[in-house]
Amino acid sequence: MFEIGYGARPYRLIAMINLGIDSFGVDLDAPLLSFRIGDFLQIYRKNGGERLLKSLLRFLIGDIAETRQIRRMIEGSGGQFHIPRERFLVGDAAEVLAHVDGVDVFLSEDVFEHIPRKFLGLVVARMATILPPHGIAIIRPNVITGISGGHRVEWFQANIGKRWCAGWSEPWGHLRAPCLTGDTYLNKLTRADYRSLFEEHFTILHEQEKLPGLGSSYLTDAIAHELARFSRDELFSNQVLFVLGRKRPLTASEVF
Ligand SMILES: C[S@@+](CC[C@H](N)C(=O)[O-])C[C@H]1O[C@@H](n2cnc3c(N)ncnc32)[C@H](O)[C@@H]1O
8 A cells, every 4th residue: 555645644654554554655744753853854854944843843732642542542453553664755756656666555635636737647647557457546635626625724624614713715715716725735626637637547436525515505696606617516525535446448349
């Protein structure tokens, strides 16, 4: 199993490894896996001082407790908790995948929307050449056209409607005024764009948004009219799960 963009809190990958699944992954940013001077230096060298400070704060505030919880779960089910650092590759997926082989399952959550289009094309093409015929890719980007697609925290499911962030930005504000995205790079691929990109190399076996109808009570007639260029299926996208299988060869009846 190979995870693309395991993130600053790589619990999914840690869990896979500790469940005995032969897993590894890559992220642009070096993770802070434990309190070791070497890890701090690696983050500082690769990602600079600001990222180091953020990682340090997050580590002290949450990561220690969360890692302890995972350790307890693994050890409670008879496993031996370990974090093999060599399985956490650091680099750009578009480059690193050129040197990867022998993967049966690709996994990626909340990452593809952050990879520039031309590199994403390389990533998807490379995944297709690496995967064997029985392999699958489970990819879940947060799609730009959904209410949370602009990555504004006030429109994430957990915060929608909370008084502290009500009125911070208009619903689907990032589609109506494109500068209104959160503080992160977004490639702005729509759900239809992902379908086309994936279908160049894969068959889409399954597609499902995580939170059907997220934001529906905010889609007034006026907003629906303003965003009429987007289908409902786009506007109610959020984290959309795409399960991809290798394209099967055409049968004789399909060819002729
Ligand atoms: C929003 S986080 C999601 C992290 C994790 N998948 C999760 O579910 O918590 C996006 C991650 O993608 C990583 N990322 C973005 N572009 C990447 C690239 N080209 N190659 C590898 N990782 C990338 C970022 O460094 C970041 O850790």
